[in-house]
Amino acid sequence: MYWQKEQECLARPDLEKLQLERLVKTLKRVGTNVPFYRNKFQEQNLDPEKITSLEDIRKFPFTMKQDLRDNYPYGLFAVPLRDVVRVHSSSGTTGMATVVGYSKKDIVTWSNLVARILCGAGVTADDVIQIAFGYGLFTGGFGLHYGAERLGASVIPISAGNTKRQIQIMQDFKTTALVCTPSYALKMADVMMDMGINPNGLSLRYGLFGAEPWSEGMRKEINERLGIKATDNYGLSEVLGPGVAGECQQCNGLHVNEDHFLVEILNPETLEPVAPGEVGELVITTLTKEAFPVIRYRTRDLTRQIAEPCPCGRTFIRVSRMMGRSDDMLIIKGVNVFPTQIESILFDIEGTEPHYRLIVERENNEDKLTVMVEVVESLFFDEMRKQRTLVESIKRRMASELGIGVQIKLVEERTLERFEGKGDRVIDKRKL
Secondary structure, X not given: OOOOHHHHOOOHHHHHHHHHHHHHHHHHHHHHHOHHHHHHHHHOXXXXXXXXXXXXXXXXXXXXXXXXXXXXXXXXXXXXXXXXXXXXXXXXXXXXXXXXXXXXXXXXXXXXXXXXXXXXXXXXXOOEEEEOOOOOOOHHHHHHHHHHXXXXXXXXXXXXXXXXXXXXXXXXXXOOEEEEOHHHHHHHXXXXXXXXXXXXXXXXXXXXXXXXXXXXXXXXXXXXXXXXXXXXEEEEOOOOEEEEEEEOOOOOXXXXXXXXXXXXXXXXXXXXEOOOXXXXXXXXXXXXXXXXXOOOEXXXXXXOEXXXXXXXXXXXXXXXXXXXXXXXXXXXXXXXXXXXXXXXXXXXXXXXXEEXXXXXXXEOOEEEEEEEEEEOHHHHOOOHHHHHHHHHHHHHHHHHXXXXXXXXXXXXXXXXXXXXXXXXXXEEXXXX
């Protein structure tokens, strides 16, 4: 299904022509209206009028999260504040908050792009969508809300938390689509089990998940435990919020809304393009944002381009599910390790639960990674020999696939913290 089929299925030459037109217009506008970009362009003698191809974007400077903080709150807006109808912001827990704005046209664009994602995932105007993202300055709740309304679906803006009430509402209001983080979806499944509720008795059919990295193993677990079809979607506040990219029902990669975003995938160290299929950092230039356009924003999110065309017929490029972040990547004994790699291994091993915690320490000047993983109750209280066998099995898989040795600690079910928002599964004690 498509929301805007003509745009989503544009022939590649026509799409690239449209991208180039919009890119030149955006560069000219920020070079005129945003002092930060105007100064950068003048310093490097860059003239948007001389752009002749999409590859010319590589001549222009990157935008970093620190640039947004340095220009707090309105320094990067490209329109007068009177033309800004919405302001969102990050929490600012790791420094000065980042602030983004939307014009009336931006809100319409945002709504349509989220409607595309919902429609691609199978949701229609007949669905009842329960949004369990937090509302407020976080873009996720409002972004999905307005996209769902644009699609014509019924929206339950329940926000995050109070899981038992979430499930009660899900039962009473006949929710057919759930929007939240994948971690919270698993927490809901746990609570349903505690409440004696069979998910198969619900009206739930779809799950649209994002805001944190997750694996195919977690998707399978969610699908089986909630009886739904789970799809991944991607966005970030600095660029738009949700609506940048999302999976169709093929579940074989996220379609980037390329008519609104120009994307590059670069080696995070050399900042040179990687070959199709290779993992790199996603860099995004907005092509249609009025109030808050950004040029070559370094997302720090790691992904790869999927070259094969999608059977769904969309012509936009696809990228893989985000593997993690270039600045959240763990380096253990010189080896790059992503939590989602460990998660994928654990999901493949019978007896383990989809909840884990990674603890990184330094002993005698050497890194040590301990993986705490929940196991089913019967195994935890079983004979020690079976536990040792499981531990050795996990260690072998980790060593084979990660290239490093790890310590494994088995813990009882429900021992590790559950998350209503983004799962925070890494404790790096080397930084303390």
